[in-house]
Amino acid sequence: xxxxNAAMRAGHRVMMSEVHGMxxxxxxxxxTVRFGDEVYSPLEAAGNADLIMAFEPVEAVRSLPxxxxxxxxxxxxxxxxxxxxxxxxxxxxxxxxxxxxAKKSCSRVLTVRATEIAVKAGKAVAANAVMIGAVAAAxxxxxxxxxxxEVLLETVPAKFRDLNAAAFDMGYDAMKNSA
Numbered sequence: 342x343x344x345x346n347a348a349m350r351a352g353h354r355v356m357m358s359e360v361h362g363m364x365x366x367x368x369x370x371x372x373t374v375r376f377g378d379e380v381y382s383p384l385e386a387a388g389n390a391d392l393i394m395a396f397e398p399v400e401a402v403r404s405l406p407x408x409x410x411x412x413x414x415x416x417x418x419x420x421x422x423x424x425x426x427x428x429x430x431x432x433x434x435x436x437x438x439x440x441x442x443a444k445k446s447c448s449r450v451l452t453v454r455a456t457e458i459a460v461k462a463g464k465a466v467a468a469n470a471v472m473i474g475a476v477a478a479a480x481x482x483x484x485x486x487x488x489x490x491e492v493l494l495e496t497v498p499a500k501f502r503d504l505n506a507a508a509f510d511m512g513y514d515a516m517k518n519s520a
């Protein structure tokens with residue numbers, strides 16, 4: 342929602358879609374934000390995404406078919422363990438192998454420990470603000486840092502603005518310092 346609203350404010354035509362799947366039972370949520378001068382559908386065709394912003398490493402790999410060699414992948418390296426892994430019935434894939442898999446598909450894979458940074462900012466739930474800050478720092482992202490931060494802070498309840506502002510800044514700095 343933050344990316345879409347910021348894109349609208351920047352003058353782009355915007356369409357968004359969200360597929361919750363089994364989110365209430367621990368499954369994934371896929372959101373699509375398309376913006377530009379000519380956008381006629383909220384859905385993206387496989388292989389056409391410019392950016393895959395993944396809040397979890399396995400979900401990043403699962404989303405790779407949406408991208409292409411020129412796509413940018415922004416991946417949170419902090420995993421969310423599925424129930425079968427948390428219960429000890431299965432193992433989580435090696436993070437390095439997940440990053441390597443992403444690099445096979447897309448030429449630019451950016452990584453950030455968004456949840457870890459969010460905890461340092463004050464709460465793990467601010468990982469989304471860290472990711473938005475990180476994408477603002479990515480070279481070539483067409484929406485400016487100030488606009489993204491402004492829209493983010495308008496979106497969150499007043500009592501969480503300081504937390505989200507800190508998380509955004511920390512995500513921005515982490516991405517700038519990794520370049």
